Amino acid sequence: MVEQRYKKLAVGLENRSYPIFIGRDLDSLLQETIRECHSQGKKVVALLDGGLSKSRSELTVDLLQSIPHLTLPSGEKTKSVEYLSGVWDFLAGAGVDRTGNLIAFGGGVTGDLAGFAAASYLRGIDFYQVPTTLLAMVDSSVGGKTGINLSAGKNLVGSFHQPKAVFIDLDYLMTLPEREFSAGMAEVIKYGLLGNQGLYQELLSMKSLLNAQSEELPGVIEACCMDKARIVELDEKETIESTGGRALLNLGHTFAHAIEAVAGYGEYLHGEAVSIGLLCSLRLSVLMGYCKESDLGELENLLNSYSLPVKLRSSLSVSDLKVAMQSDKKVSGGKLRFVAMRSIGDAFVTSGVEWDDVVKVWQSVGAD
Numbered sequence: 001m002v003e004q005r006y007k008k009l010a011v012g013l014e015n016r017s018y019p020i021f022i023g024r025d026l027d028s029l030l031q032e033t034i035r036e037c038h039s040q041g042k043k044v045v046a047l048l049d050g051g052l053s054k055s056r057s058e059l060t061v062d063l064l065q066s067i068p069h070l071t072l073p074s075g076e077k078t079k080s081v082e083y084l085s086g087v088w089d090f091l092a093g094a095g096v097d098r099t100g101n102l103i104a105f106g107g108g109v110t111g112d113l114a115g116f117a118a119a120s121y122l123r124g125i126d127f128y129q130v131p132t133t134l135l136a137m138v139d140s141s142v143g144g145k146t147g148i149n150l151s152a153g154k155n156l157v158g159s160f161h162q163p164k165a166v167f168i169d170l171d172y173l174m175t176l177p178e179r180e181f182s183a184g185m186a187e188v189i190k191y192g193l194l195g196n197q198g199l200y201q202e203l204l205s206m207k208s209l210l211n212a213q214s215e216e217l218p219g220v221i222e223a224c225c226m227d228k229a230r231i232v233e234l235d236e237k238e239t240i241e242s243t244g245g246r247a248l249l250n251l252g253h254t255f256a257h258a259i260e261a262v263a264g265y266g267e268y269l270h271g272e273a274v275s276i277g278l279l280c281s282l283r284l285s286v287l288m289g290y291c292k293e294s295d296l297g298e299l300e301n302l303l304n305s306y307s308l309p310v311k312l313r314s315s316l317s318v319s320d321l322k323v324a325m326q327s328d329k330k331v332s333g334g335k336l337r338f339v340a341m342r343s344i345g346d347a348f349v350t351s352g353v354e355w356d357d358v359v360k361v362w363q364s365v366g367a368d
Helices: 027-039 050-055 081-093 108-123 134-140 170-175 178-194 197-205 217-234 245-250 253-263 270-287 293-305 318-326 355-364
Strands: 006-011 018-023 044-049 069-072 101-106 126-131 145-150 153-160 166-169 338-343 346-350
Touching: 006 217, 018 217, 027 044, 027 101, 027 126, 027 166, 044 050, 044 081, 044 108, 050 101, 069 081, 069 108, 081 108, 081 145, 101 108, 108 126, 108 134, 108 145, 108 153, 126 134, 134 178, 134 217, 153 253, 166 170, 170 217, 178 197, 178 217, 178 245, 178 270, 178 293, 178 338, 197 217, 197 293, 217 245, 245 253, 245 338, 245 346, 253 270, 253 318, 253 338, 270 293, 270 338, 270 355, 318 355
Parallel strands: 018 166, 044 069, 044 101, 101 126, 126 166
Antiparallel strands: 006 018, 145 153, 338 346
């Protein structure tokens, strides 16, 4: 009997439901998917993160021999109208019709761009996610949020477009740069803070830090994916207002997106900006009278342990950050919405935040 090398989860969205495969050496599963598409006369093409092609091309070379593919530069600047247009041209040049399938090999940038290209090309074609960074595995590859950035802000243009499947092959993490792995840990920590106190306590109590070879890593990734799937199933398109719904996943991101926009895309990895954003959200929760000062020290130590930033590398203007926050897609009815915490593992969405408190939070991380 052949040992099954993966765990299968599911995102239940009626006719848009799809599996999440988590394991090692998932090439055969992906090859089977490609063969099935080809047997039905469907075109299959791929987008490939340029950083991946340099670091771990042997994992994808066999797969890519049978399908047209386009390599994109790594980095947040690729999530742009310019590169999106290039992907559309690639799809058209490859002869992709409405039965076509697009596979995204890469991190969150590649997955977001590929997903939006798939959502918009011919008014929608199928696509698959093959996340190759920890951040993409635990967050951006699941849930169907796709999009690009504008100079005015991050992810301001996009669509909800669910993948047909997500293939989380842990072998890709073996060559992931340490900085990228750490950036992914910010999103892992986010899940603990917003609703999974057990995960947060597990992270705090681990005798050694997580890395690509940790025995605990598959379980941690699975826990994050299950949390994400549960929230997406309840609120696929972020329409629930009363309990927060999918908006809870934005914990730390109102601050993080402002940092990325003002500092310039690429200055911080997304997870690095989220790290500072999580600390900002917790400090805001303390100022609002919810969480304890001791919670701040605990979180700061955890972020520091993974070499994640807890302060801005260089000072940014509070007024510029305010402008960026007001352009954020989470603004509703002209009011900024924040995700705060009543306690660790109990997040909620609020627009009842005093700007003076936000200024204090920004100043605490080095803004002026």
